Amino acid sequence: xxxxxxxxxxxxxxxxxxRFLGDxxxxxxxxxxxxxxxxxxGLSASQIRQDFNCFGGFGQQGYGxxxxxLHEIIGRILGVHEQTGVILIGAGNLGKAIASHLDFDSRGxxxxxxxxxxxxxxxxxxxxxxxxxxxxxxxxxxxxxxxxAVLCIPKDAAQQLADHLISLGIKGFWNxxxxxxxxxxxxxxxxxxxxxxxxxxxxxxxHSLGEDEENS
Amino acid sequence: xxxxxxxxxxxxxxxxxxRFLGDxxxxxxxxxxxxxxxxxxGLSASQIRQDFNCFGGFGQQGYGxxxxxLHEIIGRILGVHEQTGVILIGAGNLGKAIASHLDFDSRGxxxxxxxxxxxxxxxxxxxxxxxxxxxxxxxxxxxxxxxxAVLCIPKDAAQQLADHLISLGIKGFWNxxxxxxxxxxxxxxxxxxxxxxxxxxxxxxxHSLGEDEENS
DNA sequence: TAGATTGTTAATCGATTAACAATC
DNA sequence: TAGATTGTTAATCGATTAACAATC
Numbered sequence: 001x002x003x004x005x006x007x008x009x010x011x012x013x014x015x016x017x018x019r020f021l022g023d024x025x026x027x028x029x030x031x032x033x034x035x036x037x038x039x040x041x042g043l044s045a046s047q048i049r050q051d052f053n054c055f056g057g058f059g060q061q062g063y064g065x066x067x068x069x070l071h072e073i074i075g076r077i078l079g080v081h082e083q084t085g086v087i088l089i090g091a092g093n094l095g096k097a098i099a100s101h102l103d104f105d106s107r108g109x110x111x112x113x114x115x116x117x118x119x120x121x122x123x124x125x126x127x128x129x130x131x132x133x134x135x136x137x138x139x140x141x142x143x144x145x146x147x148x149a150v151l152c153i154p155k156d157a158a159q160q161l162a163d164h165l166i167s168l169g170i171k172g173f174w175n176x177x178x179x180x181x182x183x184x185x186x187x188x189x190x191x192x193x194x195x196x197x198x199x200x201x202x203x204x205x206x207h208s209l210g211e212d213e214e215n216s
Numbered sequence: 217x218x219x220x221x222x223x224x225x226x227x228x229x230x231x232x233x234x235r236f237l238g239d240x241x242x243x244x245x246x247x248x249x250x251x252x253x254x255x256x257x258g259l260s261a262s263q264i265r266q267d268f269n270c271f272g273g274f275g276q277q278g279y280g281x282x283x284x285x286l287h288e289i290i291g292r293i294l295g296v297h298e299q300t301g302v303i304l305i306g307a308g309n310l311g312k313a314i315a316s317h318l319d320f321d322s323r324g325x326x327x328x329x330x331x332x333x334x335x336x337x338x339x340x341x342x343x344x345x346x347x348x349x350x351x352x353x354x355x356x357x358x359x360x361x362x363x364x365a366v367l368c369i370p371k372d373a374a375q376q377l378a379d380h381l382i383s384l385g386i387k388g389f390w391n392x393x394x395x396x397x398x399x400x401x402x403x404x405x406x407x408x409x410x411x412x413x414x415x416x417x418x419x420x421x422x423h424s425l426g427e428d429e430e431n432s
Numbered sequence: 433t434a435g436a437t438t439g440t441t442a443a444t445c446g447a448t449t450a451a452c453a454a455t456c
Numbered sequence: 457t458a459g460a461t462t463g464t465t466a467a468t469c470g471a472t473t474a475a476c477a478a479t480c
Contacts, residue, residue, distance in 0.1 A: 006424070007446080007447075009447070010447095011417060011420055011421065012417055014416070014417075014420065015410070015412065015413035015417060016396075016410070016413060018416070019394075019412075019413070033460085033461065033462090034461075034462075035461080041396075042396075044448075044449065045449095045461095046449050046451095047447090047448060047449075049461090049462065049463065049464085050447090050448080050449090050463090050464090052462095052463095053462090053463060053464075057462075057463060059461075059462050059463080060455090060456060060461085060462070061454070061455045061456045061461055061462040061463075062455070062456040062459070062460045062461050062462075063456065063461070063462085064460090064461065064462080065462090077420070078416050078419065078420050079419050079420060079423045080416075082419070082423070084419060084422070092313075092317070093312060093313035093316045093317050094313040094314075094317045096309060096313070097308075097309040097310040097313035097314075098310075098313075098411070100309045101308070101309050101411075102412060102415065103412070104415070107412060107415050107416050107419065108416070109415060109419060147422065148419075148422070171422055172418050172419075172421070172422045173418075174414070174415060178235075180232075180257075180258075189418060189421045189422050189425065191415075191417060191421070193411070193414055194231070194232070194235075195314070195318055195409070196318060196323060197228075197231035197232060197235070198390070198407055198409055199318065199320070199323055199325060199390060199407075200230070200231040200234070200294050200296075200323050200324070201227060201230075201231060201407060202364065202388050202390055202405060202407035203298070203300060203323065203324050203325060203364075203388075204227055204230065204293070204294050204295060205227065205388070205405045205407070206300070206363065206364070206388045206405050207295045207298070208222070209403055209405065223470080225470095225471070225472095226471095249436085249437060249438085250437075250438075251437080260472075260473065260474095261437095261473095262472070262473050262474065262475095263471090263472060263473075265437090265439065265440085266439090266440090266471090266472080266473090268438095268439095269438090269439060273438075273439060275437075275438050275439080276437085276438070276479090276480060277436080277437055277438040277439075277478070277479045278435070278436045278438075278479070278480040279436080279437070279438080279480065280436085280437065280438080281438090436479100437478105437479090437480085438477105438478085438479080438480085439477095439478080439479095440475100440477090441474105441475085441476085441477095442473105442474085442475080442476100443473080443474070443475090444471100444473070444474080445471085445473080446469105446470090446471080446472090447468100447469085447471090448467105448468080448470090449466105449467080449468070449469080450465105450466085450467070450468080451464100451465085451466080451467090452463105452464090452465085452466100453462105453463095453464090454462085454463080454464095455460100455461090455463095456459105456460090456461085456462085
């Protein structure tokens with residue numbers, strides 16, 4: 001089915017297209033040209049057409065793209081109608097925030113379990129889900145076969161836990177642990193979210209902007 | 217001072233170098249070659265040497281790089297010794313998690329104020345900082361001149377608030393609002409963190425990996 | 433000195449942009 | 457039909473990789 005391998009930059013733009021098309025739909029815009037969409041998103045029209053054509057021609061010459069249709073198609077490509085089982089490990093501040101703040105369901109994911117090693121938290125509810133002790137992780141996975149693990153744990157624990165989770169059948173990690181996981185298996189995906197790196201990038205850019213101006 | 221404009225991919229790798237070098241320092245590794253560092257980080261040795269040479273020659277032929285020295289230099293480039301004033305707007309789950317979870321100080325940032333529009337939260341303490349009502353934002357900025365605003369607010373409020381913050385002197389946004397800010401001013405920096413997009417990217421990659429295997 | 437590894441230039445690769453024929 | 461805009465090919469640009477002379 002998949003015509004070719006899609007490049008990473010294209011993949012990373014897909015959720016953004018999906019968001020903008022959703023907004024357009026709410027604004028009752030029915031059709032849009034690559035040029036208009038490009039202006040909105042700060043991309044080039046060429047790039048948008050190239051991106052969409054990785055997956056096939058969704059447009060209509062002389063007309064543009066049907067917003068609703070395109071939104072639906074990209075959603076399908078991203079798998080928003082799936083129900084991928086997700087567990088979250090580490091119900092500290094960040095873990096709880098992610099569990100409650102983010103709408104997993106509308107993104108094709110279903111948060112089915114939250115675990116924490118701190119026995120004091122056990123039973124406390126987050127996002128309608130009880131926090132379970134780590135001792136129940138193995139049996140839970142054997143029973144419910146989650147595919148994705150969200151790691152909101154300290155960096156020292158990350159690698160070992162990840163290895164264990166792979167043995168329990170986890171195929172994807174959403175990793176907030178400030179540690180770059182080393183995964184041997186080629187069919188396990190890791191998406192790192194390094195919040196600290198992001199903040200430092202921002203700081204650097206502000207910083208270097210100041211320097212540039214001094215010299216100009 | 218700045219010899220040239222540094223490309224975005226290089227900038228985004230800097231915090232990661234900084235992290236790995238910090239780890240090496242903790243492991244008491246004193247010297248490292250670009251080849252060894254490349255193997256650790258999953259990069260190429262060439263790329264590492266190219267990256268470092270954007271800022272000048274930090275290595276020594278026939279020897280490699282001094283870990284401690286390089287760590288210090290990259291830290292300086294990233295501005296970890298600065299004390300950039302940061303305020304956080306929106307003390308919901310995510311805002312509180314970021315305020316307490318992330319070490320701003322070690323990254324050259326100083327969190328000096330937390331604001332929320334919900335009057336019920338006013339006075340509650342997060343990360344040793346009291347949550348202040350939005351009404352006090354203007355006077356606080358006039359007094360303390362924060363440079364960066366962390367936006368942990370709903371998407372509808374983001375654009376308007378950002379514009380107002382710019383008028384109060386904010387030069388950088390760390391934006392968690394799921395909304396792509398439109399900023400006219402060229403000397404204001406935006407770093408978007410779209411957690412939802414990140415999750416969808418992970419889901420897509422897992423998804424498409426499955427498809428590939430079916431066909432192979 | 434010989435060996436190792438950098439700094440730097442040249443070659444390659446991939447992604448973005450431009451152009452235009454196809455067609456709605 | 458004429459106008460608009462796509463899908464797609466070719467050209468350009470930028471980033472990564474390879475190669476090697478400089479040098480510690």
